[in-house]
Amino acid sequence: MxxxxxxxxxxxxxxxxxxxxxxxxxxxxxxxxxxxxxxxxxxxxxxxxxxxxxxxxxxxxxxxxxxxxxxxxxxxxxxxxxxxxxxxxxxxxxxxxIPKERILSPPEKLEKKRSYPIKAFFQPIESVKSLNKRRLNRLKKLGIETVIDAIYYLPYRYEDRTTVTPMAYLKPEGQFLVKGKVVKVSLFETAKKKKKILKVLLYDRTGTVTLVFLQEKVFGYYKTLFTKAKELKKEVLAYGQVKRESGGYSMVHPEVEILDPYKGKLEKLGTILPIYHCAEGIKQTTVRKDVQEVVKRVVPFLPEYLPEEIIKRLNLPGAPEAFWRVHFPYDEDAEELLAFKTPAQKRVIFDELFLFQLALALHRQKVKEEKGIPFPVTEELIEEFKKSLPFKLTKAQERVLKEIAEDMKKEEPMNRLVQGDVGSGKTVVAAAAAFFAAKTGYQTAVMAPTEILANQHFKKFNEFLKPLGVRVGLLTGSMSKREKETMYRAIKEGYIQVVIGTHALIQEGVEFKNLGLAIIDEQHRFGVKQRVELKKKGRMPDVLVMTATPIPRTLAMTAYGDLDVSVIDELPSGRKPVRTEIVFEDEREKLIKLLEGELTKGNKVYIVYPLIEESEKLELKAVTEMFHYWE
Incomplete structure (x- = not known):
């Protein structure tokens, strides 16, 4: 197709x-x-x-x-x-x-017990008595060290073995459950290699599928099973990967069971199987048994730790029920389950985000309790910086500068994120903060993700701070050993008041005399570890993070929960607004005329494509393909 x-x-x-x-x-x-x-x-x-x-x-x-x-x-x-x-x-x-039909085996039931205190679930996994040494070793190989680790070792997908797909709706390479009656059981030998093959033809009202078995040791069992099913006119369930052959669809070595209303619980089918991440040398079935064994033993004792008001307001299931249904799904809507939208999954997702936010709030509280550097930022100092500029700050820059100044005055360390479009003037605000630190006798470190950006910052910071008598230095990985050693010495002795650099700033050889402010550009390009390493270079320095990535307020609260957020939402005067227009494929003539018009004016045109080379998986144009078109 x-x-x-x-x-x-x-x-x-x-x-x-x-x-x-x-x-x-x-x-x-x-x-x-x-x-x-x-x-x-x-x-x-x-x-x-x-x-x-x-x-x-x-x-x-x-x-x-x-x-x-x-x-x-x-x-x-x-x-x-x-x-x-x-x-x-x-x-x-x-x-x-597709007509929906589900076949469900009886569920694994949760029998709630008297709740244990939540701290009991943070005990080592060895505290679960039923686990033998081999099982414990396997769990530890999966990274499960505590009881709560096992509860939160969640399936990353599910295998639906409950929804029957009519044979007319089968697709090659997909995993499906089919239900049908046996038409023919045939055991034959291939002409060339003389290899025996057992084939079973199943049919339903919409079509047929052939079940193929290649291992001789199972021929006897399956031949008897399917022959009896044919004689008794009983329906057969088969689950496996569908392949297209010249004669129609087939499944090689599927899981099969006879559908018998008097037999009771199905053994392999009629269930939704959770699929977990495995470790090397451990099979999926073993991982599932090990994790589910722990869940069976401990989840019945799990207490409810969310306030009742939140649970009622958001209509969430209880914690024990949610974790049980995530590990032992039963009659959930298969599409909802695969999209992680069932009530149980929503509760677990909510818990992860809620507890993460709670941890961030506690971290922020702890940071605010720490003693930082109270910079004496006066109105006179702010005015001195503003008067030295060859332009006037926008109202948004003034607002953000005031927020930074107020933070720097406090005894608690500043942790602030400044977000603004490219060209909105984040750098000048950061330079002002570096000026305040320098005037108080403290150094500033500015860390950029690339050498190009570090060089740009060096040029800009020099432009803003040199007239004010602040010495700015550059430290990057590409500098010679001699240049680096000279810079190391200048930083250590305090001669350089503002040092701009890349990851080179957090290397062991870099020592600051008196680091008071760390400025980090494009935070998402650095891990938390790098930010911590830079902070270690001083005694609880203030931290200012800059980003041009548009971040909605709710996402900013999640991704940068330990930071206060300032937004520069106004471009400096004289900046032209950006106009976005969509042009369809059949309007290419219009686009060419527009580009020709810009080139005639002496302007530059950039044409950006999403791919470098053509891809079989993506219907997108590539640079190598379209380059010749524009020549």
Missing amino acids: KKTIERLKKLLNLLVEDNFKYFDRVKDPDKTLTTLFKELLPHLDKKRKLWVNKVLNLLSKYESFSKEDRKRFIKELHSVVTLKFNEEEIEKARQRE
Whole structure:
């Protein structure tokens, strides 16, 4: 289906390109379109099938259309196919049409016990009495050291062995559960290699699937099983990966069970299997048994640790029930489960975020209790810096500068994030903070993610601070050994008041005489570890983080929960606004005229593509492919 859609889109793109420039050169497009739409038809959902049948009817009359009618028709086809014919969307639509039938084995029930204090769950995993040494070793190999580690060793996906898929809706390479009656059991030998193969043909009202068994040691068992099922006219369940063969669909060595209402619980099917991350040398089934053994033993004793008010307001299940259903799913909606949207999963996700925020709040409280450097930032000092600038600060810069100054005056260390678009003037605000520190006798370290950015900052900080008598230095990894040693000495002796650099700033050889302020540009490019390492270079220095990445307030609270957030939401005067416009494929002529106009004015044009080279997986244009087009 994917290749057919690609061919269809390429043909329609060619026909409408540059205002139908190549329209007359394409011979019999109606015949090619008819062939492609007919190829697509069996793979489409009902709504798209209905539309394609109407299109095929119109294509049969294509020759009787006038040239203008043909162009209108092709343009409409192009619009609909471009917007509505996406493999993923078609597949979703088809999935919604599949008749739903579920076969469920009795669930693993949670029997709640008297709750233990929450601290009991932070004990070593060895405290769970039923675990033998081999199981303990395997759990530790998975990184499970405490009881709570096992509870939070969550499945990363699920295998739905409860939802029956009619055979007409099977897809190659997918994992499916089918239900059908045995039509034929045949054991035969291949002509060339004389290898024996057992094949079992199953059917339901929509189609057939062949179960294939290649290991001779199981032939006797399965031949008897399926022959009896055929004789007794009993239905068979089979779960496995579907493959397409010349004769239809097949499953090689699937999991199978006879559907017998008098037998009771199914052993392998009728359940939703949680899939966990494994360690080397440990099978998935073993990991599942080990983790579920701990969960069975300890979750019944798990206390509810969230306030009742929150649970009621958000309509969340209790902690024991949530963790139980995540590890032992039963009748959850399969799509919701795979999308991690069941009530139990939502509760676990909420807990992770809530506890993370709680930990950040405690960390912030702890930081605020620490004794930092109270910089005597006066109005006179602020005015001295502002008067030295060749331009006037925007209201947003003034506001953020005031927030930074207030933070620096306090005894508790400053931890502030400054967010603003490129060109909004973050650097001048950071330079002001470095000036305040220098005037108080403290050094500033400015860490940038790349040498190019470090050099840019060095130039800018020098421009702002040199007229005020503040000495600025540069330290990067590409400097010679002699240059580095000279800079190390200047930093250690306090001669350099503001040092700009890359990761080189946190290397062992760098010692500050009196570091009071750390400025970090593009925080997301550095780990927390680097930030901590830079802070260690001084005695609880103030920290200022700058980023151009637009961060919504809620995300900022999560990602930078230990930082106060300031936003520069105003561009300096004279900066031109950015205009964004969407141009479609068939409007390329318009785009070329626009680009030619800019080049005629002496401006530069940058054309950016999402890929360097073509990709089979992504329908995106690549630089290597499009370079020749623009030459």
